[in-house]
Amino acid sequence: ETGVTQSPTHLIKTRGQQVTLRCSSQSGHNTVSWYQQALGQGPQFIFQYYREEENGRGNFPPRFSGLQFPNYSSELNVNALELDDSALYLCASSAGLDRTDTQYFGPGTRLTVL
Amino acid sequence: SQQGEEDPQALSIQEGENATMNCSYKTSINNLQWYRQNSGRGLVHLILIRSNEREKHSGRLRVTLDTSKKSSSLLITASRAADTASYFCATDGSAYKLSFGAGTTVTVRA
Numbered sequence: 001e002t003g004v005t006q007s008p009t010h011l012i013k014t015r016g017q018q019v020t021l022r023c024s025s026q027s028g029h030n031t032v033s034w035y036q037q038a039l040g041q042g043p044q045f046i047f048q049y050y051r052e053e054e055n056g057r058g059n060f061p062p063r064f065s066g067l068q069f070p071n072y073s074s075e076l077n078v079n080a081l082e083l084d085d086s087a088l089y090l091c092a093s094s095a096g097l098d099r100t101d102t103q104y105f106g107p108g109t110r111l112t113v114l
Numbered sequence: 115s116q117q118g119e120e121d122p123q124a125l126s127i128q129e130g131e132n133a134t135m136n137c138s139y140k141t142s143i144n145n146l147q148w149y150r151q152n153s154g155r156g157l158v159h160l161i162l163i164r165s166n167e168r169e170k171h172s173g174r175l176r177v178t179l180d181t182s183k184k185s186s187s188l189l190i191t192a193s194r195a196a197d198t199a200s201y202f203c204a205t206d207g208s209a210y211k212l213s214f215g216a217g218t219t220v221t222v223r224a
Contacts, residue, residue: 042217099206105159
C-alpha cells in the first residue's frame with residue numbers, strides 16, 4: 001500500500017504566473033482535500049474532491065481551482081500568483097466522506113512566490 | 115479564521131518528562147483529532163476522539179475532551195527526542211473539512 005505523494009517538493013514562481021501541484025492519493029482512497037499552510041500557521045482548507053466532483057470549498061478565491069482524475073489523483077491550480085500564496089500546500093486523501101475517515105497527508109509542496 | 119486554538123504556542127521539556135498541550139474550539143463538533151508535523155512536512159494523524167468520548171489513549175498519548183468547555187488536551191508521557199514536532203488539533207465542524215489551530219511547537223531536550 002503506497003502513501004500519499006505530492007510533486008514537486010519545492011517550486012519557485014514569480015507574481016502573476018500560474019502553478020500546478022499534483023497529488024497521488026493513497027491506494028483505495030476516493031476523497032482528496034487540499035490545504036494551504038502559511039509559515040507558523042495551521043493548515044487552511046482550500047477544497048475537497050470526492051469521486052471527481054468538488055465536494056466543498058474553503059474561503060479561497062476562484063483563481064484556486066482543482067481537478068480529480070478517474071484514478072483519484074488530483075491537481076491544484078493557482079492562477080495569477082500573489083506573494084501571499086507562498087506557503088506549504090498539503091493534500092490529504094481519505095477512504096470516503098465519513099467524519100471518522102482519517103485524512104492521510106502527503107509531504108507537501110513548498111511554493112515560493114517572488 | 116482558525117477554529118481551534120492551541121495553548122501554549124511553544125513548549126520545551128527534558129527527555130522523559132510529560133508534555134501537555136491544550137486546544138480550545140468555537141463551534142460544536144462531531145470529532146476532534148490531533149496531528150503531528152515534523153519540520154514543516156506532512157501531518158501525521160495521532161488520534162481521533164468522538165464528541166461522546168471523554169478520554170482516549172494510544173500508546174504514550176492521552177487525549178481528553180470536554181465538550182461543555184469546548185476544549186481538549188493532549189498529553190505525551192515519557193517524552194523522547196523524536197517527539198520534537200508541532201502538534202495541531204483539528205475539528206470537523208463542517209462535514210467536509212478539518213479546521214486546524216495554529217499548533218503547539220514541542221522541543222524535547224536530551
